[in-house]
Amino acid sequence: MITSILKLIVQIIIILLIAPIFTGVIKVLKAKAQHKIGPSIFQPYYNLIKLFKKDLVVSNTSSWIYNVAPYIYFVTSLTALLCLPLVNQLVGFTFYTDLLIIVYLFVAGRVFMALAGLDTGSAFGGMGSSREMLVSALAEPALFIIIITVSARTDIASTNVSSIYNYMVNHTELAFTPINLLLFVSMLMVLIAESSRIPVDDPSTHLELTMVHEAMVLEYSGRHLAFIELGTHIKQLVFMTFMANILIPVGFNVANIFLGFGIYLLKIFVITILVALVELNTVKLRLYSIPNFAAIAFIVSVLGFLTSFILK
Amino acid sequence: MYNNALNLLSILILISSFVLIANKRQNSYISTFRFQSLLLASISLLVSIRGMLVHKKFDEVFIIFLLIVLFKVILIPMVLKRTSQKVEYTVEKDFFINIPISMLICGGLVVLSWYVIYSIEGITNLDTKNYLIYSMSVVMIGLFFMISRKKAIGQIVGFLVIENGMFLAAMLTTEGMPMFVEFGLFFDLLTAFLIMGIFVFKINDTFESIDINKLKNLKG
Numbered sequence: 001m002i003t004s005i006l007k008l009i010v011q012i013i014i015i016l017l018i019a020p021i022f023t024g025v026i027k028v029l030k031a032k033a034q035h036k037i038g039p040s041i042f043q044p045y046y047n048l049i050k051l052f053k054k055d056l057v058v059s060n061t062s063s064w065i066y067n068v069a070p071y072i073y074f075v076t077s078l079t080a081l082l083c084l085p086l087v088n089q090l091v092g093f094t095f096y097t098d099l100l101i102i103v104y105l106f107v108a109g110r111v112f113m114a115l116a117g118l119d120t121g122s123a124f125g126g127m128g129s130s131r132e133m134l135v136s137a138l139a140e141p142a143l144f145i146i147i148i149t150v151s152a153r154t155d156i157a158s159t160n161v162s163s164i165y166n167y168m169v170n171h172t173e174l175a176f177t178p179i180n181l182l183l184f185v186s187m188l189m190v191l192i193a194e195s196s197r198i199p200v201d202d203p204s205t206h207l208e209l210t211m212v213h214e215a216m217v218l219e220y221s222g223r224h225l226a227f228i229e230l231g232t233h234i235k236q237l238v239f240m241t242f243m244a245n246i247l248i249p250v251g252f253n254v255a256n257i258f259l260g261f262g263i264y265l266l267k268i269f270v271i272t273i274l275v276a277l278v279e280l281n282t283v284k285l286r287l288y289s290i291p292n293f294a295a296i297a298f299i300v301s302v303l304g305f306l307t308s309f310i311l312k
Numbered sequence: 313m314y315n316n317a318l319n320l321l322s323i324l325i326l327i328s329s330f331v332l333i334a335n336k337r338q339n340s341y342i343s344t345f346r347f348q349s350l351l352l353a354s355i356s357l358l359v360s361i362r363g364m365l366v367h368k369k370f371d372e373v374f375i376i377f378l379l380i381v382l383f384k385v386i387l388i389p390m391v392l393k394r395t396s397q398k399v400e401y402t403v404e405k406d407f408f409i410n411i412p413i414s415m416l417i418c419g420g421l422v423v424l425s426w427y428v429i430y431s432i433e434g435i436t437n438l439d440t441k442n443y444l445i446y447s448m449s450v451v452m453i454g455l456f457f458m459i460s461r462k463k464a465i466g467q468i469v470g471f472l473v474i475e476n477g478m479f480l481a482a483m484l485t486t487e488g489m490p491m492f493v494e495f496g497l498f499f500d501l502l503t504a505f506l507i508m509g510i511f512v513f514k515i516n517d518t519f520e521s522i523d524i525n526k527l528k529n530l531k532g
């Protein structure tokens with residue numbers, strides 16, 4: 001009991017330390033590809049430290065939802081990441097959870113963020129909330145089908161994380177099957193849609209035509225904004241961990257914890273490079289083109305589901 | 313290992329034909345077609361290398377690989393790009409059915425070919441079944457692409473994608489057909505492509521557009 005709690009604490013500390021760096025890596029890679037100098041990899045950390053030092057500005061007309069939403073968003077993202085096995089030895093509380101819980105944790109956080117966006121009564125907040133709900137509703141079917149396909153491949157066909165984990169540890173050769181490739185492509189698109197990356201949402205601008213996530217959190221400042229940003233970094237890491245540990249379980253069964261952690265970081269880094277490549281080669285889609293993007297993700301995941309019947 | 317690689321490449325070809333359906337502009341059709349042909353070329357390279365390793369003599373599929381790279385990856389996309397630059401077009405929207413619905417229809421086509429191939433008795437190898445499903449879906453998607461686009465260039469690309477799908481089926485199920493059959497196929501393709509390319513200019517001359525909807529208009 002004590003050791004599992006200790007493991008959980010270690011895992012939380014590791015997550016908080018490594019989550020923002022991948023956003024920094026994407027920024028640096030994009031800047032280098034465009035022959036710019038770019039910020040340091042640790043820029044997200046500096047931003048977070050700066051935001052934690054600043055004062056809060058809260059609108060007079062806002063209610064308690066406005067104050068509580070950033071914390072709920074942060075905690076739900078962190079809990080979702082703790083549901084997934086990070087390294088072979090550090091499994092968090094994966095032995096009690098279900099993969100579908102991850103989806104519902106995100107929904108809970110997102111509902112509070114959308115309510116908070118509506119809460120202050122500004123025009124931008126409401127617009128951002130409605131757009132964010134649209135994007136998430138479009139990305140959800142693909143995510144569900146991915147989860148169901150992953151669980152249908154285990155021996156007892158359950159969505160329990162521990163049974164999937166046990167299956168993956170013993171079947172690392174599954175990594176390069178067509179099913180996993182299809183699910184990987186679909187999951188990459190879901191990752192882009194959910195963590196507000198470029199073809200769906202531009203996280204670096206504050207232009208009213210293109211903002212989705214940014215418009216919703218426009219009113220926040222100081223500590224609240226820091227928690228929201230940290231929550232977004234962690235949310236991105238959840239999808240990357242899903243792709244790295246469940247869809248490509250290569251090197252996941254290494255007994256040595258440090259070696260396993262190194263392999264994990266390497267896989268996440270490769271996925272980060274993929275995301276940066278997608279960002280470099282595409283432009284921001286119009287809001288009405290996002291259903292097309294989501295339809296591709298959905299169809300690709302359905303194909304993965306079908307293929308899992310052919311190739312058992 | 314070899315079967316896994318072939319499986320991966322064939323499924324990438326299927327994904328690339330889905331990307332083709334999702335494309336909106338003519339230039340992106342052409343680059344997606346080029347990517348698909350590159351994947352087809354790498355499949356033929358794999359097949360030929362394995363043939364050389366197993367039989368310890370020169371495999372004719374290697375020549376097919378060179379031909380695919382020369383024609384489908386370099387020459388045809390280049391000529392198509394030049395054609396689309398010469399022919400002006402003004403209509404922005406190039407498709408009859410909007411993209412999400414056409415994606416769903418193509419998913420349905422994959423299910424259909426899955427069903428058809430599964431009801432054929434006598435294919436015992438699971439991988440062969442899989443390859444047949446993918447290549448047949450690529451053919452069906454190419455056909456759907458042809459009927460869902462308005463521009464003549466989109467239809468040429470659809471024709472080439474159908475050809476790619478048939479090539480994929482031939483390559484993966486027979487590990488390389490006889491050389492004469494392959495040459496015949498290539499010759500057919502090139503002739504059809506040339507004729508279509510000339511027709512695009514003709515249509516453009518007569519109707520001042522390559523929108524094939526206008527072919528219904530009477531012209532004196």
